[in-house]
Amino acid sequence: MLVITCPVCGIEGEEADFHCGGEAHITRPATENPEGITDEAQRDYIYMRKNPKGVHFERWRCDRGCGKWFHACRHTVSMEILGYYGITQKPPAALLKRADPLWQAHFEAQAKKAKSK
Amino acid sequence: MSNKPYRVPTAGTGGTVGRLIDRSQTVDFTWNGQKHSGYAGDTLASALFANGIRVVGRSFKYHRPRGVIGLGSNEPNALVGVGTGARLEPNIRATQVELFPGLAATAQNAWPSVEFDIGQINSLASRLFPAGFYYKTFMWPQAFWKSVYEPIIRRAAGLGVAPDGPDPDTYEQFNCHCDVLVVGGGVAGLAAAEAASAGGARVIIADENPQFGGISDIAGGTLDGEAQSKWVAEAAQRLAQAGHVHVMSRTTVIGHFHHNYVMMLERVADHDPRIMNDGAPRHRLWKVRAKRVIIASGAIERPIPFANNDRPGVMLSTAVRAHLVRYGVAPGYRGVIFTNNDDAYRTATELLSAGVPVARIIDVRPEPDGPLVEAARTAGIEISAGSAICGLLAKSGGKHITSVKVAPYSTTGRVSGAEEQVDCDFVAVSGGWNPVVHLHCHNGGKLDFNDEIQSFVSRKHDDPVVTIGSANGSFDLAALMDEAYAAGEAAAGASAAKAKAPKAASEPEGALEPLWYAPATGKYNEGNKHFIDFQNDVTAADLELAQREGYESVEHTKRYTTLGMATDQGKTSNIIGLGVLSGSTGKPIPEIGTTTFRPPYTPFSFGSIAGTQVGKLFHVVRRTAQFDWHKEAGATWEPIGDWRRAYCYPKGEEDKHAAINREILTVRGKVGILDASTLGKIEIKGPDAGALLDRIYTNTFSTLKPGRGRYGLMMNEMGFLFDDGVTVCLGKDHYLMHTTSGGAERVVQWLEEWLQTEWTDMKVFVTAVTEQWSQFAVAGPKARTLLEKLEGDVDFSADGLAFMSMSEGTLEGTRARVFRISFSGELSYEIAVPANTGRVFWEKLLAAGEEFGVEPYGTEALHVLRAEKGFIAIGDETDGTVTPLDLGMNWAVSKKKADYLGKRALELPHLADENRKELVGLLTEDPNEVLPDGAYAVSSVTEKLPMDMIGQVTSTYWSPTLNRSIAMALIKKGRTKMGEKVTFPVAEGKVIRAEIVDPVFYDKEGERQNV
């Protein structure tokens, strides 16, 4: 049983008061550009998951409080919640540093892509 | 039967015999149907002893007679059934049952009786049944496993019997938070609670026993110069009266979960079921969110296994002592003590002072000494130092011990030299103490092996959890109290006020000598059973066999032998088992490791987990405002989501079919009304509302003019349909969306999710308004005439309210939204009024329509009506794998819009495949034959299975309008097969053939709704 504090409204509740929306920061290709999305890109978007054993970023919704989505940073073995951040935000550097290497690679690749544009 | 009572007279020399019983108050109870009596304060176990009953159960595998061994919840043997009929509760430990008048208890797992059990024959053949024997046999002949072997094994296994009817009692749950939760109310727990609460922190302290104090009454040692019990009573009182401490007895902390979430079971009424008549629940399950947890769960004494150590009368030393001191009962008339430590000497002197002779103390240590040993020696008890029990003799089928065999023991683990026989009828054994580390481990706490006590203790937990007292291996009273106060203070925080600790003193005790089992003389073990796990009949030889056969990991050994898997989960056996494995593998115990500790700490009722959620509260039923009307009208129900909707309204003798047909014909011929209030309704407003709808639906909505509506389809990102409905434009940037009844909540969340997480710059508000409105469909040729009779300002005329448009106004004194939409193909309106006026409005509709023959129709008629028109229904034509294109709804799938949900997925090879199944209509060759639900079509009927399945029926009905059957189906390339016949092998030897047709069966031009 997880005890979660909604960073939007500050209400503390149990996992039954929240809804887990799975892995965070999945890019929806069509939002950026609906044209020329490959089958691979579509597959990655819908099905491929990092599924790390360690510190993970995921989406949660405050079901019985404000109804808002937010990001949580959680360890998938200890269940410890290391922090929260806004649903439109990228993970704060302090959390990213502790995150699973897959996540660090993810944001490095994103940064590279942004630069090359 | 001449059972000799084992109740000891009041006046032992110590004057402490029977502290918890009230000898002036007798309590009658039954055991196996026979009447007995005990005293108020007795447990069932002590009352049985008092009545001379030592055999209380039979073992699981060999059906050997068994008696009480332990104390409270660690008892492995004395499992009994308590109560009768629907209130029977099996597998209860007699040591935990508090006697109350009328208690009915029965022995288990024995036939015809515990005293004489036929199953004992297993015992004779036991050499054939080593651990894991069933994996090696019962394989031939093959069919025998299911028909012969398994039924026999099933009947023989199991323990008690289940109750014979639904549970008549009630259960409930309670949620709370606290600063500190203290597990266990022994001296350590009480001290920690005192310290933690001194500064005002919210503290819960729970103990599974009826009395607080743990084993402080028999442990020796003093607090502030007096017996521990005095301080215990005072501390318990202070805590109970503090007002910020919740003190709970009969409450077991059953599990520790992630984030310091703790579950506790409070047995509110088991000790006195009469209080349930006054409204008390039987059990209350507590869900506690604790900031900190202090585990003071004590330690459990472990036995030293020896040959035939399971005979009734062999007990743990503290259990003997506690039964004597608390209830004034002894397990026999002449005892022997077998020990490797000093504490058991307390049992010896206590017995003697109560007048129970102690024939011998057999101590495996070569030179026991110290004050406790001296006291026993002075009292005249003979001590065989450096000795062990190497055998046990019993009569009456093993039910009465007559003597033990004693031989010199060398600490290398061997017995040798002359054997001596010591007469006795009971044995008190002590092999040391195992800290209760279960809760510490539930959420991943680790353990370290402590050499001094030869057992495992908690390592620092990652969660805010600490273990103290004997649960932490701190057996010295002074050290224990220091530790407890320190833990309580730490939990309260540095700045909190401090409690005053009592001064503790106790007799020094010598070190223990580890001994995991005492070998029998001769070829040890052969034929003699050294029981490790009593309840599951696991012996030392079984553990060694598992090793020999390669089941080396302790987890394999556990599963192969079932060690520690019984209802006591190895409380008295696991560590000894490790000791035996250590002996046979030469590996030290910590290297062997423990098995995993799992919740619950002790078994707890399923009823308490269901709590209040049983019967009518099992799962919510949502009611529309017209619910009572439908009920009174005799509606049958269809559950949709959590709603109950009227399925049809049979009249008089009518069956459902007749009712449905009548309702359909009423709509087609006259006018019908439907309670459609459960439809999802969502208001959507904001500058980007239209743009949002364009991304959510497959078709375009931003072009909709105020007052106009459009039917839309929603896909998920996999390209599959999941909801549909009509959305109308209420005004500029303001829409009202209708969804399916089952999908209402899901769609609101869907919209919110996209707005909040993906299209975050869109300015749109979404508010679910389903519950605000009662909504009714008024459908049929007479719909308009009926509505025009209503008092109000709404124009129902063809021009005033065109098809697919809406208007707002007042009808019959209530605000109304009127939509001209049709799911039946008839002239049809849907009218929404505020829910509190719904019931009255519904009745007004009926009254107004009476002259036209109006009738209510239910969901089934609705479904047939829509199927006659070839309209799809989400959940029938769709199943989560169907695209709009599969359904031939290309007209609703925009090619122009750049991006909407699911668009890209439709281009995936499999979704764009021309071989996909497509929606078609079906007309059976025999018009009277209705295709079965979900029937599959095949390309051809073949002998060989599987046949080649080419599609399946999605909707199938008798159409009273067309006076024939109709169906819709998804058939591979169906739209290219119009006019062709398809074959449905619907049952063994039965084939139905049907023609593929357009799915619109009735009024293809749509004239009826456009009048």
Next chain:
Amino acid sequence: MALRGVVPAHLSLDCATMKKYSIFSLARNAGNYHKDWERAWRSPDPKKEYDVVIVGAGGHGLATAYYLASKHNVTNVAVIEKGWLGGGNTGRNTTIIRSNYLQDPSMAMYELSRSLYEDLSQELNYNIMFSPRGLLMLCQTEHELRAMKRTSHANRLAGIEAEMIDRARVKELVPIINDSEDCRYPILGAYYQPRGGTARHDAVAWGYARGSDARGVDIIQQCEVTSITREGSRVTGLDTTKGHIKAKKIAVVTAGNTSLVMQMAGVSMPIESVCLQALVSEPIKPVIDVVVMANTVHGYMSQSDKGELVIGGGADSYNNYSQRGSFPALEHTVTALVETFPIISRLRMLRLWGGIVDMTGDRSPIISKTDVDGLYVNCGWGTGGFKAIPGSGYVFADLIARDQPGDIAGAFGLDRFKQGRTIDESVAAAVAH
């Protein structure tokens, strides 16, 4: 039965290295107090190189090894296990075996598997206690009833024996069921597979282990794979806690840990690992002789031969590698079962545990080659792969030996996610055990 034909003709145990188990051998050994039993499997050190290294000694890994050796004569095989064999989900599942699935590939897969279970004790000379005691999937809403009817049509045409039964027959098969007409979810009927049932889960792992070992397979326990080495696009071996092992082919069969192991070879997976819990009651005398699944309310129950009620339900909603689940999921299940079987209210929960299950996006398994040569993967069985152990091992061994999938395995390839060719069983039942 149609799929029966796929099953190999009965195999006699002609393997010289394994001493046969029987009632006679038991009696013989009893004479010497069971001191002469030989090991069920060896505990070898890893060799330097194997033709095939299977990662994960769960049921699927061990069955794969067994069929590689027995069907394809590939015996230079190691099964590497980080813990103890059978200690993953194979050792912690509720043992439901059925084949009444809806989609064509699933029907083929699970019926192959179920029919292999029929003879498995004899095939392995190890009593795995396959108990085709009958399995009921309750229909508690009209919608569920229709879905089950649809499945029943599909199954009949595929040769899977199962039938729709009515409430009275349900009550006959399960006297303790709540058959009230006005309870919240009245039983409208059930879909009954008479030869569905259970097996002794540990024995399945142990039987395959003993059978593989006897055929020369090295089962290496307490040995964790820490990386997979590649040369270009080809695997060359693995690093383990017992050193480097060379391998021509590597087959990853690690259930909840699949993402982690495949990542070692640089392959991403469409998998999420979540906790699924199960629990047992205290043992009682038999009260229920069939397996009952109540999918609408999310619970299922059977009674083991030892007497415990074995109970399971839905998985947790978030990623978890800890084998400890959350209480709400379980509470939901138990509450549902108290309503379905009211007498259990007074019975008690004995033990509760969790396993880490590997969930794919369409809730169907993956049996596949990968973009890396010599690397194969079998995973995604999620909450329902115990029943598939024999069949999955059978077709996976074939895929590895021939380096190409047969008819059954073909449908379960990784390429389906790119093509949108998903196999969605949730259509038929919300729970897929």
Next chain:
Amino acid sequence: MSEALIITALHDRQAPANLAISMTEIVDRGMIDLRGLPKDKKFLSAAKSALGVALPTEPCTSTQTGETLCFWMSVDQWLIVCPRKETGALLGKLNGALEGIFSLAVDMSDARSIIRLKGERVRETLMKGSSIDFTQPGFEPGTVRRMLFGEIAAMVHVVSEAPEVFDLMVFRSYAHHAWDWLEATATKGSEVGFLKPAEAPAVV
């Protein structure tokens, strides 16, 4: 035209005698669901001018003027509770003031049922059905809290402390379930007495 007769969800329910709390349905309240952005000053001041009181922006709080209460529901959502008869006028006023401002105000007077709970055991009874500990500090008059209660969505408003009065609000279709749940858990004889001074427990 006369006004339509109103039948509330719980019109036929009466608390049985064996309860340790009092329970009644409140039927004379109207409700408006209001959405808007709290960082939009224009929105806040328009709402304030229409309502006569500022919207609460602190989570779980409420504001009040006369018989009009504003409950915080989310960071961009409020529930306005007012006399039922005045709802239409108030909604009109709100819509007028909010013209052109990004917002949404909807009449939801019939969407929820309000059950008024009174008595010493109210907090404890609520704790049998929701994960919230109402004995913790912070649940003083004026507090509102959304929650899961007896498996349904609910909201509670602490009306007063001495005597203890709480309003439980649930969606209309769930009202009977909530009522049944309360009847089952508020019985006399099932008190918990959480953190109240108690008799000393038995000791060994």
